[in-house]
Amino acid sequence: MKNYRVAILGCRGRGTAAARAYHAHPRTNIVGLCDLIEERLNTVGDELGVSGRFTDLDEMIRSTAPDIVAIPTGTEFHYDLCMRVLEHGVHIEVEKPMCVDLEQADAVIKKSQDKGVRVAVHHQGRxxxxxxxxxxxxxxxxxxxxxxxxxxxxxxxxxxxxxxxxxxxxxxxxxxxxxxxxxxxxxxxxxxxxxxxxxxxxxxxxxxxxxxxxxxxxxxxxxxxxxxxxxxxxxxxxxxxxxxxxxxxxxxxxxxxxxxxxxxxxxxxxxxxxxxxxxxxxxxxHYDAKKGASEADYWFVEEYVRALDEGREHECSGLEAxxxxxxxxxxxxxxxxxxxxxxxxxxxxxxxxxxxxxxxxxxxxxxxxxxxxxxxxxx
Ligand SMILES: NC(=O)c1ccc[n+]([C@@H]2O[C@H](COP(=O)([O-])OP(=O)(O)OC[C@H]3O[C@@H](n4cnc5c(N)ncnc54)[C@H](O)[C@@H]3O)[C@@H](O)[C@H]2O)c1
Structure with a gap:
């Protein structure tokens, strides 16, 4: 079975949680980390042993060719970053709430459909x-x-x-x-x-x-x-x-x-x-709490792997969001x-x-x- 290549855009609280879950999962490999602040990049990179570290997201995606880009940033940046990342034709997951109004949400969904990729939203409790x-x-x-x-x-x-x-x-x-x-x-x-x-x-x-x-x-x-x-x-x-x-x-x-x-x-x-x-x-x-990922974040990754394997939407899809x-x-x-x-x-x-x-x-x-x-x- 294919292992999915994952890049994390934003390395603070939620980015660290997402990175731990993708790092712990046997079917996903973190190939790139991006943050505007190098110290945050290095903290997560050193913890998880990821050498692909970037301060420019377009460069990260071009250099590492991820299947999935996670976007755990402040909500006011979700719309612009989703649109920019989707332009590369990669699957995304974005933190919740997906966007702040329906015009933004419609545009993100349309862009993902035009590019033939999936959107998942980090509603991990579900x-x-x-x-x-x-x-x-x-x-x-x-x-x-x-x-x-x-x-x-x-x-x-x-x-x-x-x-x-x-x-x-x-x-x-x-x-x-x-x-x-x-x-x-x-x-x-x-x-x-x-x-x-x-x-x-x-x-x-x-x-x-x-x-x-x-x-x-x-x-x-x-x-x-x-x-x-x-x-x-x-x-x-x-x-x-x-x-x-x-x-x-x-x-x-x-x-x-x-x-x-x-x-x-x-x-x-x-x-x-x-x-x-x-x-x-x-x-x-295969969940092992000792590897540092929360069970819900790990389940969120597991569900993305299953969804992409099966060619279907994540249960916490952009459409649902x-x-x-x-x-x-x-x-x-x-x-x-x-x-x-x-x-x-x-x-x-x-x-x-x-x-x-x-x-x-x-x-x-x-x-x-x-x-x-x-x-x-x-x-
Ligand atoms: N799912 C949950 O349980 C849960 C819990 C808390 C918060 N959240 C959501 O998470 C989001 C906030 O996450 P956080 O607290 O980790 O955010 P944060 O603002 O603390 O960290 C975001 C990081 O992204 C980086 N960043 C922002 N724009 C960037 C860019 N263009 N390129 C590279 N790096 C960039 C910042 O430098 C920062 O380090 C919010 O949407 C919030 O609603 C979700």
């Missing part, structure tokens, strides 16, 4: 060991017929939480719900329905956002509905980042690193209807205009920028990039 366990239990019919899906965030300011964490959660929800037909959002900022003045620039380069608190209802086929919460809490809590599937015969509960099954449809904490059974996580047989952006933009549109938004929407411009323009306002001003500083400015 293929991680706990989700594999949930998927197996679901496919075995352990909860009967799916009725409802609940997903929550970590407590960031709602609109930012949507772009940052909601992108993962929606992608997870789509695994079970399938395509989303429409969204309706109830949102507030400082206790009132949002106004065009509440539209702001996101921290971490995630485009334009609004809404301190978001409750969104998602409608899927076969009468399946979902609720997505992105509520701001005073204290962030990763344990709030969880998904629950409600079926006619039982429930499944996922959180990063854990999976549980309730063998009846209704949960009552009465000692009889609350016996959640832990499900064993499922790992690729674009649908995630359709849902996120649909939530913003519903919040602004107070309507139910049918998907996929025909208008691909950012709905919050459109709303501001219609109100006679310019695009929002730049804000601090760091979340803490941003939060003290947005108040």
């Amino acid at each position: 293929v991680g060991a706990a989700m594999q366990a949930i998927g197996r239990a679901f496919n075995e019919g352990k909860i009967g017929e799916l009725r409802y899906i609940y997903g929550s965030g970590k407590g960031y300011y709602g609109g930012y939480g949507l772009m940052n964490i909601g992108t993962h959660m929606i992608n997870d929800i789509l695994k079970f719900g399938g395509p989303c037909r429409s969204v309706v959002a109830q949102t507030t900022t400082e206790g009132h329905p949002i106004t065009p003045q509440d539209v702001v620039s996101s921290p971490s380069g995630m485009g334009t956002i609004a809404c301190e608190h978001i409750t969104a209802t998602l409608q899927f086929n076969h009468n399946v509905t979902g609720t997505l919460l992105q509520h701001r809490f005073d204290r962030m809590d990763s344990s709030a980042y969880a998904m629950e599937l409600y079926g006619s015969e039982g429930r499944l509960f996922w959180k990063s690193g854990g999976a549980w099954w309730l063998p009846q449809p209704h949960f009552i904490p009465d000692g009889t209807h609350d016996e959640w059974e832990a499900l064993a996580p499922i790992y690729p047989e 674009r649908h995630v952006i359709e849902i996120m933009m649909g939530i913003f549109e519903s919040a602004a205009y107070g309507t139910c938004v049918n998907l996929p929407q025909e208008r691909r411009d950012h709905p919050l920028l459109r709303w501001r323009t219609e109100a006679g306002l310019a695009a929002p001003e730049a804000m601090p990039r760091a979340y803490g500083e941003w939060l003290s400015t947005v108040r």
